[in-house]
Amino acid sequence: MKLPNYHAPRWDEPVVMELGRPGARGQLFPAPEQEIEVAEIPAAMQRKDRPELPEITEFEAQRHYLHLSQMTLGMMGISLFGTCTMKYNSKTAEAATLRPELAEVHPYQHPDTLQGVLEIIHDFDGILQNLSGMDQFVFQAGGGADAAYTMAALARAYWADRGELGQRTEMVTSIQAHPCNPATAAAAGFTVINLPLEENGYPSIEALKAAIGPKTALLMINNPDDMGIYNPEIKEWVRLAKEAGALCFYDHANFNGVMSKLSARELGFDACMFMLHKTFGAPKGGGGPAVGAFGCSDELAPYLPAPVVVKQGDTYRLDNDRPKSLGKIREFWGNVPQVVKAYAWARAMGAEGIAMASDISVVANNYMDKKLGEIAGIEISNPHIRKRRMEMTRWSLGPLAQETGIGTADFANRMADYGIDPWWMSHEPWIVAEPFTPEAGELWSKQDIDQWIGVVARIVQEARETPELVKSAPHNQAIAQVDGSVFEDPKAWAMTWRAWQRKRAGDAKARSGSA
Amino acid sequence: MTIEQRAHPWMALSAPGALQQMLDEIGVKDVAAVFEQIPADHFRKAPLDLPPALGSEMELKRDLVSKLRKNEDCETNLSFLGAGVWQHHVPAVVDEIVGRTEFATNVWGSYQSDHGRNQAWFEFSSQLGALLNLDVVQLPVYSWGCAIGHAIRMATRLTGRRKVLLPVLSDPERLSVIRTYCQPSEMESHIEVVPVAADPTSGRLSISDLKSKLGPDVAAVYFENPAYLGTIENGAAEIARLAREAGAETIVGVDPISLGVMMAPGDYGADIVTGPVQPLGVHMHCGGGVGGFIASRDEERYVREYNGFLVSIAPTAEPGQVGFGLAASHQNSYGSREHGKDWTGNSTYLWAIAGAVYMSLLGPQGFREVGTLILSRARYAARLLNEIPGVKAVWPETGFKEFVVNFDDTGKTVEAVNDALRARGIFGGKDISGEGHGLGQAALYCVTEVHSAADIRRLADAVKEICQ
Structure with missing residues (x-):
């Protein structure tokens, strides 16, 4: 296969603090009008120093940040980045949300002036209710992890309302659950119980039975997991957990392969969350603004964070009168433009399109599994499990690493030299050696997937023939390999330009002192 | 199928x-x-x-636009709403850069392949650090309230104490988020939230009440500068000194757009600083433009307590070249699951890029100009409203961009005044009458650089007409 002869743009772009000249301006503001007296901050609070910001022209700012965007691959190659479901993000939806009718809207405006956005939120709530079987969704959580936190906070309100929060102190999950589940539950004040995986790829019913009881506040679980394994005993899990009184939360982060196929409510769950910046086609912005859409049953709805969008006759209202509400997870009602974009995705896909996307994502992953399986040196996780994986599969570079010394991080760095976004390795803990996790989703063509696999095969060959080339990668990027040794060194790390200047000056002084 | x-x-x-x-x-x-x-x-x-599916781009656009057009917005109307989301000017270049697909898209990438984005993140922290006079700035978390919540939890871990003092005149929206972070009182690891009284003549924190509540069990004192109701905290250095004497951390919330004219919090003793990122080049987005930063001095004891992403500059394999990556990343929840510092995940990092572009456009002189303009116009607005019979600016001449207006002597409720203003194409200030601050029929008005003198006179004329 002919692979692209790629090289990233390389601008040698200085840090913005190094640009410009005294007195240069990128943005002017008018002086207060003549009738307005120029006011001053009280002397005790006045700023005396000049903040050390760059002084550049408007064009220089534009050019600098355009250069930085050009030195960002940002999925504009081929990205099969597992657990994040790479999708096309509609520019139609993006453009709609930038109109002043949304961008210049304040959440405290009178609801009469918010009917359009409330209608969209209400309609989208209906779409998610249909996809999940839940009775009410809210969008306040700023990401998937924040939706997990919403669940933990809701469980606190639920158990406090029953006078049992003092006893229900534990959250049960799998060691393979996304780190946000145990981390948010712990930050909410619960003790975390992680169930280990068994031979078949998921925790045993016996382990679950041993873990749940009168102390269990809630169960938080994803299915399928990031290995691509679906727990076929999940209905029994939910039954047992509810028998013990626990609330059951379905982390639907991996919804892409099962959308239109499963209903969280039919499986028995009390609540679930969807990642709108992932499964529902809203862009993620390199790490937010994102939305973790949180849905639950009527029984749990009184505890949801306020406000909730409701329809009364032909008008939409914000319901803030919710005495049992857990309070607020975050200010206002969520990242509204992302909700609008997710609504746009769902409308543009329709029920048939959503079903087809799920079909495609699982078929394409199985095609990838077949092709990757033909490359010597890489190995599927749990190789004894013969059933076909869901929309992503955890793989291991372990055999190749043993043979050549090339690990998954080296490999990822080298991928970018072919214009391919580095692969996702794995969340902690690494259960398989030198892991990587591809996910095709419904966006990419067979040619894209074939090229991606061609690059993997090429780098496997390089690992054997020219390991140093891979170890020292990347070679065709905007910069050479970053030396990560400073990141854990308090004397060397520098999170701002001023810290870096100070530490460099200190180094220079030390050098001149010893000379 | x-x-x-x-x-x-x-x-x-x-x-x-x-x-x-x-x-x-x-x-x-x-x-x-x-x-x-x-x-x-x-x-x-x-x-x-x-x-039914909207089977073409044309149909999709029509559906979205026809629905969104049912909204009224703050460009067509004249709005004086603030309180957590504020109408500021967003330079066109900021919109261009945050709209770049390489930045807006889904991938995480690597330190090399996505170098440009990482550099933009570092430049956000660097420029904000220059405004704050602090050396460590984390990439923003979900919101200002969430940033305060994390900062309080940092302070409890640093001190081993489980009580936080904060102003009684706090924003109920942010306070509700803070209480969520501090956990219900039934839980063993609950953090007690204790309000400190306000000086009724100025709205500022009561130093005597603060003194009476400080003690060896207090992890942190939190206050805002300017405060929720707009007032500037002249005694900030004194508050920080008292907190330090009691062994507590001083956490401050600041409005970054004020920092061309207001003293940097790093200069009056703040230990951990939080604030909103939305004023730095992000549209209001119906509340979807919020994000919150956390900053501190570059001391390891603080750095080791951050929950999210700290972007550090670093050398590369090529002599003289620099790149960027995550410092102290093992302590976050990706690295340590339930043993991590609180938790992190997707946040509001696109707004860090907006902020980087915005701060580079303004520079030191732009921040001075915009600060002076906001301050002068807000004071002008308060004076004009105060001249209207029955309308009173509470704590006049103490604020930055927000101020409280009391309508008690007009015999009208804020709700009635705002309904009448809305009929005239004006969104009046946030109704705070029901917030329990004891300020009567009162509204929180916000005036920024986008409000001209003529806009302000239009508001004053309308209020006068309505309250006659």
């Missing part, structure tokens, strides 16, 4: 025959075969019942 004949523009494998070709390569006869892990009785029984 049949294969549609008309391909969907967002799915390459929806082209006729494309999926079948893959099925043939895998060696299965139909799509159902790849779902073999799911037991038959798990598949949903209720059929999907979604609204």
